Every structure is written in C-alpha cells, then in structure tokens.
Amino acid sequence: GAVVLVSGGMDSCVTAAIARQKFTIAMLHFQYGQRTGSRELRAFHDLADHYRAADRLVAGLEIFPLIGGSALTDRTRPIPPGRLRRREIPDTYVPFRNANLLSAAVSWAERLGAERVFMGAVQEDSSGYPDCRREFFEAFNRVISLGTRPGTKIRIEVPLIAMSKAEIVREGNRLDAPLHLTWSCYQRTDRACGKCDSCLLRLRAFREAGEIDPIQYLPEGQSR
DSSP, X not given: OEEEEOOSSHHHHHHHHHHHTTSOEEEEEEEOXXXXXXXXXXXXXHHHHHTTOSEEEEEEOTHHHHHOOSTTXXXXXXXXOOOTTOOSXXXXXXXXXXXXXXXXXXXXXXXXXXXXXXXXXXXXXXXXXXXXXXXXXXXXXXXXXXXXXXXXXXXXXXXXXXXXXXXXXXXXXXXXXXXXXXXXXXXXXXXXXXXXXXXXXXXXXXXXXXXXXXXXXXXXXXXX
C-alpha cells in the first residue's frame, strides 16, 4: 500500500490518482495553522471520499504557527501579491515544512506496512520553495533507509516533480481526477482570490492546458 499526502490542492489530487493506479492508498492531511485550513480540510475529505481511501488521517502540526516566519501561518503577515517571475523565496514558504510532513507520513507508513509515500511536489512551478527540489526527496529517502526498522522498504515518490502545472492539469484530466473538488488559494475559503502565487500558477496552468478551471474565483481574479 501507499500513504498519500493530500493537502486538498490540485497537485496532491493528481498524485493520489497516480498512486491509486498501483497501490491501495491511505490519505494523510495536515492542519498546521494555514489560513485556508478549514477549506483545505473539506477538500481533503471530498477527495478521500472520491478515491475511497482505505484509511484517512488528519493530524495537527501546531508548531508552525508557534514558529511563525511564514505568511501562511502568521496572520500578522499579509499574503504577498502573486508574482510568477519572482526569483527570491516568497513569504508563503513555511520553514522546512515538507521535512516535518514527510517524517510523520513515513511513521504512519511504517506502522501500516506501506511501501510508498507519495507527495505532489513540483519543482518547476513551486514558487522556488527549497523543500520541493528533487535532491531534497532523494536525500530524504536515504534518511528513511537509515532511520526505520531493518527490512522496511518505504520510499518517497514525487511523480509530478518534473512536470509543469499545465502538464499536471492534462494528466489530471487524463486520469479523470476530480479537480473541481480541490482548493489552492492561499488566503480565501469562499471563492479563490486569483491574485496569490498559488492562484496565479493554477490559472496559468489551466489556460496553457486549454482548459477551464472548475473552481470559483472572485470576479476580478478570474481574468488573470
């Protein structure tokens, strides 16, 4: 079997569709103080229902709001306007988040006897987050081999890592992934803002794929 990390966004939705082709999947979601946590949680349960996950787990990581340092978890820091050509790491980066998520996912996978942990990380269109690079996941696989029981064969798979967002949209449509159930916006839970990095990346992806994004945006955001 496989544990699939599912934020509720487009990338994790398509990753779950890929994992389900070969494995029985258990789905894992984290609430870590992110602004749109309630909406992401709803998307997670909708996706777990859709994929008939063999097991599902929602866990909290309260340490991130305590640490701060990210506009996603610190309400006193505004979500920066999206800028697709940005070179510096944006303020929405949560310090070393993926290492924490993966550590917990590997713990659950080891307890379940799973062989894989899937994560929907994307290197090209990841806003420059350092923990979305292929080298990071390769290094983490070495950590797993050293830090788990002898005979454990868990490996992290990141099937979207080399794809563009437009390619992910096309792959999702090919696999009949329920992209209408997903949520990507960093700052709103009713209708997507269309202005943050995550919304801009998603809107561009659907546009380049020649598709219409099925979620609702604020009127001024939809045209971007």
